[in-house]
Amino acid sequence: MEPPSALFASNGNDDRADSPSLPKDISLSINYLPSKFSSGLLSPGAQRRRGKSDLPKQGGGREAFRTNEPRMPAEGDEDYDGLTGGWFGGKEGGHTRPRMRWNRFKWTLFIANICLSVYALTGLIFCLMTWFDVFERADIVRAGNRTELIFSTAAAAAAAVTSVFGWAGILLNNRSFLAFYTFFLWICFALLVTPGYLTYKQRTFNLEGKLNAQWSRNLGAAGRLRIQNRLHCCGYYSPFVEATVSQTCYARSILPGCKAAYLSFERQALKIWFTTVFSLVPLQLFIMIAGLLCSNHVTYRFGKGMMPKAYRLNLNSMAIIMDNYANQLAEQYGWDVASDVLARSRSNLGGDSPLVATPQTLSGLSGAGGCVHDAI
Numbered sequence: 531m532e533p534p535s536a537l538f539a540s541n542g543n544d545d546r547a548d549s550p551s552l553p554k555d556i557s558l559s560i561n562y563l564p565s566k567f568s569s570g571l572l573s574p575g576a577q578r579r580r581g582k583s584d585l586p587k588q589g590g591g592r593e594a595f596r597t598n599e600p601r602m603p604a605e606g607d608e609d610y611d612g613l614t615g616g617w618f619g620g621k622e623g624g625h626t627r628p629r630m631r632w633n634r635f636k637w638t639l640f641i642a643n644i645c646l647s648v649y650a651l652t653g654l655i656f657c658l659m660t661w662f663d664v665f666e667r668a669d670i671v672r673a674g675n676r677t678e679l680i681f682s683t684a685a686a687a688a689a690a691v692t693s694v695f696g697w698a699g700i701l702l703n704n705r706s707f708l709a710f711y712t713f714f715l716w717i718c719f720a721l722l723v724t725p726g727y728l729t730y731k732q733r734t735f736n737l738e739g740k741l742n743a744q745w746s747r748n749l750g751a752a753g754r755l756r757i758q759n760r761l762h763c764c765g766y767y768s769p770f771v772e773a774t775v776s777q778t779c780y781a782r783s784i785l786p787g788c789k790a791a792y793l794s795f796e797r798q799a800l801k802i803w804f805t806t807v808f809s810l811v812p813l814q815l816f817i818m819i820a821g822l823l824c825s826n827h828v829t830y831r832f833g834k835g836m837m838p839k840a841y842r843l844n845l846n847s848m849a850i851i852m853d854n855y856a857n858q859l860a861e862q863y864g865w866d867v868a869s870d871v872l873a874r875s876r877s878n879l880g881g882d883s884p885l886v887a888t889p890q891t892l893s894g895l896s897g898a899g900g901c902v903h904d905a906i
Contacts, residue, residue, distance in 0.1 A: 650689030685721035708825035726807030
């Protein structure tokens, strides 16, 4: 037994995958039961919102989630994919649109990303200045605290790159960029607390013993020489104990040992280091929470739209849905009921004259694209 054919479509098949004659942009919503779309057509007294147009609305904007205001993006909506409009919500091509307003979620992201950018760039500048030996005693940090300095530089660089993703997502309303932004914030948090933990542990637990081991085992002759030159000392306890010979440090030098000065410098530097890092943790947590809660609400539309693009209705899809619906009505109730429902649907959508569906008129329609203007 052959399956029943659609009354309006000439190909007689509803599945776009099996029918190469159907357009490729047919919505997947045609696979749903037509009864889901029939409540408004069967109701003789359809309720209409006061002060509203009878035509269905499209597009987004700041009123997309107003009470009893179902809206979904149109095909060329600048807010749908995030990259089809201008930098600040304007539409390309010189067409003027109403001025777009930022919602509170977007302002929260904006303020949070400003904080991230400021502390990331500030930290990165200080780390680079330390690497380039700009400060007077920066070489001591490069020799004695190299691991902590590497982690701090990585944290600052990662935060700076993450802030760039944040600006791209905020200014372009692009939720894909904001998804990466929210994920990278967790990586930045891990890189941020690592040098803070290392410096805190080193200063709190037996700092003197760690410096003794570092001087004798880890620094080497070059590292000890750099510290001696910066602290103006010679040897660890005296010029005769683990000293690196230089123009100012030799057997009869009057310079003191480096232990006291090096220990004092490390205590002060490590305290400033972990205090600064841990003071940024609440700010980083605020930025992470703001990203989690606000990145998907950068506009008043949830996600990229009310419906995925593959399921979005268009004229061709509505034609096929009406074909299926009229076919079911004709089989169950006859041609008169089908004609009356189609006529009522056209009048509700603002048509000029109803369509009288008869076997002769229905069979005379040639395709899905041609029946759109007659059926709806």
